[in-house]
Amino acid sequence: MGSNRPTAPGRNRTDTGRLRPLRFATGTFGKGRLYTSFIARSLNTWLVAAPIGILIRSYALGRAVIPTVFLVATLGFGGVFVLGWRALFALVWWWVGRKAALQA
Numbered sequence: 001m002g003s004n005r006p007t008a009p010g011r012n013r014t015d016t017g018r019l020r021p022l023r024f025a026t027g028t029f030g031k032g033r034l035y036t037s038f039i040a041r042s043l044n045t046w047l048v049a050a051p052i053g054i055l056i057r058s059y060a061l062g063r064a065v066i067p068t069v070f071l072v073a074t075l076g077f078g079g080v081f082v083l084g085w086r087a088l089f090a091l092v093w094w095w096v097g098r099k100a101a102l103q104a
Contacts, residue, residue: 038086038090039083039086039087039090042082042083042086043079043082043083046078046079046082046083047075047079050075050078051075054066054070054071054074
């Protein structure tokens with residue numbers, strides 16, 4: 001399945017480097033651990049990824065025109081769900097970290 005090679009510190013085992021330029025362009029590789037910057041990076045990534053996904057969908061379906069209502073709904077509802085899940089994750093991450101710090 002996977003290799004048992006140790007990974008370098010700070011490097012994800014699944015990070016092959018091919019997507020690294022895109023991650024830097026969208027800001028998903030951020031410095032610091034501020035939860036607000038985590039949400040901001042998520043929003044930035046969503047605002048780049050969603051239009052690309054809509055364009056790919058339009059091309060795959062053979063449509064030359066993207067309905068404005070669909071575009072707005074996709075960006076709006078998708079953004080709310082992505083940011084909601086990321087905010088929930090950041091809240092749980094903060095809570096677990098705080099609980100671990102109190103027990104240590």
